[in-house]
Amino acid sequence: MSYHRITLKVNGSLEVVDISGNMTLLQMLREKLALTGTKNGCASGECGACTVLMNGDAVNSCMVLAAECDGAEIITVEGLAKNGEMDVVQKTLVDLGAVQCGFCTPGVLISARALLNRNPHPTEFEIRDALSGNLCRCTGYNRIVEAVKVAAEIEGQEGA
Secondary structure: OOEEEEEEEEOOEEEEEEEEOOOEHHHHHHHHOOOOOOOOOOOOOOOOOOEEEEOOEEEEHHHOEHHHHOOOEEEOHHHOOEOOEOOHHHHHHHHOOOOOOOOOHHHHHHHHHHHHHHOOOOOHHHHHHHOOOOOOOOOOOHHHHHHHHHHHHHHHHHHO
16 A cells, blocks of 8 residues: 655645545544544435535545545634634534534534635525535525524624
């Protein structure tokens, strides 16, 4: 088996990681960097539990080879909070009761953050579309969509 050394930025920290050629980004995050917030739900790109930001775009980390991440910037759910303060999306999901078992939550948070980064004033349709790759068996989605709407409103007020 071939091994590679890659250098990437994860949650703001420069990381140098030795990986096997077939290791996924998900495996590297969980096994090499002990960032276990990113969940392994389906390992086939269907559920969204493993969603992370790669160079600003939401990706299913189970479908990306770690070797493809050399030089990339990765943000996981652990990287959303800043200075001990939850990201507005994290806070609104909690405050509005949009979190139940929590397994899908990291992927939902990252997908929502990616949406708000590129579109600070999304419509309900745009929110639902952005979250369409994230499966949730507990909440039903309405509270999640509402929480993302509120997060966008709060960020809009803070930016004004």
